[in-house]
Amino acid sequence: MPAKLSVNVNAIAMLRNRRDLPWPSVTGLGRLALAAGAHGLTVHPRPDQRHIRFSDVPELRALIDDEFPKAEFNIEGYPSEDFLQLVEKHQPEQVTLVPDDPSQATSDHGWDFAAQAGLLKPVVARLKKGGFRVSLFADADPSGVNTARDTGADRIELFTGPYGACHDDPAGAEKQLEMLGKTADAAIAAGLAVNAGHDLVVDNLPLLMRGIPKLAEVSIGHGLTADALEYGMTGTIKRYLKACGW
Ligand SMILES: CC(=O)[C@@H](O)[C@H](O)COP(=O)(O)O
Numbered sequence: 734m735p736a737k738l739s740v741n742v743n744a745i746a747m748l749r750n751r752r753d754l755p756w757p758s759v760t761g762l763g764r765l766a767l768a769a770g771a772h773g774l775t776v777h778p779r780p781d782q783r784h785i786r787f788s789d790v791p792e793l794r795a796l797i798d799d800e801f802p803k804a805e806f807n808i809e810g811y812p813s814e815d816f817l818q819l820v821e822k823h824q825p826e827q828v829t830l831v832p833d834d835p836s837q838a839t840s841d842h843g844w845d846f847a848a849q850a851g852l853l854k855p856v857v858a859r860l861k862k863g864g865f866r867v868s869l870f871a872d873a874d875p876s877g878v879n880t881a882r883d884t885g886a887d888r889i890e891l892f893t894g895p896y897g898a899c900h901d902d903p904a905g906a907e908k909q910l911e912m913l914g915k916t917a918d919a920a921i922a923a924g925l926a927v928n929a930g931h932d933l934v935v936d937n938l939p940l941l942m943r944g945i946p947k948l949a950e951v952s953i954g955h956g957l958t959a960d961a962l963e964y965g966m967t968g969t970i971k972r973y974l975k976a977c978g979w
Pocket residue numbers: 741743744776777784809831838839840870930931954955
C-alpha cells in the first residue's frame with residue numbers, strides 16, 4: 734500500500750492569522766482535503782500559536798470524528814507539559830514528538846536520540862499509556878534508530894528537509910535519499926514503522942516513494958498549501974495522492 738497522506742494545515746492557519754478574520758478557514762480546507770481523499774490532518778502547534786491556534790485543535794478533532802471517522806489526526810510538537818495536556822485532551826490518533834525550541838521558524842532537525850533518550854522515555858511511556866501511537870522526528874542517520882526504538886515509540890518520522898532542499902540538485906537528492914533509505918531500513922528492521930515529512934512536494938514524492946516503498950505516511954503542508962493556491966485544495970489532493978502512488 735502506498736504511504737498515507739496527512740495534510741498539515743499549519744500554513745493555512747498562518748495565512749488566516751495575518752488578519753483578525755476567520756478565513757481562510759482551517760477547518761473548511763481540512764474538510765475539502767479529507768473529502769478529496771487525504772487520509773488525515775496534521776497540526777504542529779507552537780507555544781506562540783503563530784501557526785495553528787490551540788482553539789483550532791478541538792474543531793479539527795470534531796471534523797474528523799463527525800464527518801471522516803476513518804481519517805487520522807496527527808499532532809506534532811515539542812513535549813512540553815502544555816503540549817502533552819493538549820494531546821491528552823484532544824486524543825489524536827498519532828503524536829509526533831519534535832525537538833523544536835520555541836524560537837525556531839520551522840522544524841530543522843530530528844532528535845539526538847543518544848543525548849535525549851532520557852527526556853523521551855518517560856514522555857513516550859506516558860503517551861503510550863494514554864493509548865496514542867507515538868512517532869519521533871528523526872534525521873537521516875541509521876545510528877540512532879535502536880535508541881529510538883528503545884524509548885518505546887512506534888514510529889519515526891524521517892526529516893526530509895535536506896532532501897526537499899535539493900529541488901534543483903538531482904545528485905544531492907540521490908545522496909539524501911540514500912541516507913533516508915538506510916535509516917528507514919534500519920528502523921523497519923528494529924520494528925518501527927516509518928513516516929516522512931518536511932518540504933515534500935509533488936515533484937519530489939515519486940522518487941522518495943520508489944526509494945522507500947515501505948513508508949507508512951507522509952505529512953505535507955507548506956508545498957501542498959502553495960499548490961492549493963494554484964490548483965484548489967481538491968485538485969491538489971488528487972495530485973499529491975497520485976504522486977504518492979495511489
Ligand atoms: C515536523 C515538521 O517538519 C513539520 O511539522 C513542520 O514543522 C511544519 O510546521 P510549520 O509549517 O509550522 O513549519
